[in-house]
Ligand code: HEM
């Protein structure tokens with residue numbers, strides 16, 4: 470909680486800000502379900518593995534379309550991507566000061582996760598397609614190796630991603646998981662300050 474000087478009282482109003490629209494959330498949790506299904510549950514080589522893998526690839530394509538077509542008014546827009554040194558520095562100093570700007574969408578590390586997931590899932594889709602649909606490449610061991618490495622790298626990234634989400638949420642005092650579930654973030658806003666002396 471913010472500490473106020475004793476002579477001053479502040480009036481706080483809770484404000485609710487829309488962060489993630491329904492499509493971003495559906496794509497996110499759809500990808501989570503697809504990854505868990507294909508990595509941990511179904512046997513590779515079964516038809517369900519292919520179907521779930523293609524669904525994940527389509528979800529990535531839909532999210533790409535969404536990111537490129539939104540205006541800057543939407544936090545889902547790729548116009549918000551900023552991977553400059555300054556953006557990373559600002560985010561790290563916000564974490565140090567324990568106040569991440571609640572009106573922002575992804576921090577630069579979050580955008581990096583978007584890049585990683587796009588590259589790896591599209592890669593899994595393409596290598597899977599080549600192994601399954603192109604007769605000359607059926608069961609190709611190099612492709613299978615690349616496919617499995619990409620799946621493992623994605624798994625490692627997901628572990629880092631989930632740990633990072635919890636750390637930033639706690640350290641930066643900002644709701645991250647709630648907006649990815651219900652779309653909105655509750656923000657404590659100083660509406661006015663009164664001096665009592
Ligand atoms: C297979 C597992 C996962 C994958 C592939 C994944 C991927 C992603 C991607 C690509 C984004 C960016 C979303 C976008 O802009 O469209 C994202 C954001 C996010 N993910 Fe995940 N995620 C996974 C698991 C999880 C889990 C288990 C949680 C819950 C703890 C989680 C919480 C979040 C949150 C809170 C954000 C928004 C972070 C921010 O505000 O910058 N993710 N994730």
Ligand code: HEM
Nearest residue numbers: 504507513514519522523525593594597598600601617620
């Ligand atoms: C969410 C996306 C996907 C994930 C996480 C995933 C994960 C995996 C994993 C972990 C393996 C085992 C690799 C090994 O042998 O060590 C595998 C194998 C395989 N995957 Fe995927 N995959 C995905 C998408 C796809 C897609 C879209 C296809 C295309 C049709 C596909 C086709 C295959 C095939 C043919 C194998 C080899 C099966 C065998 O050993 O008989 N995968 N995948």
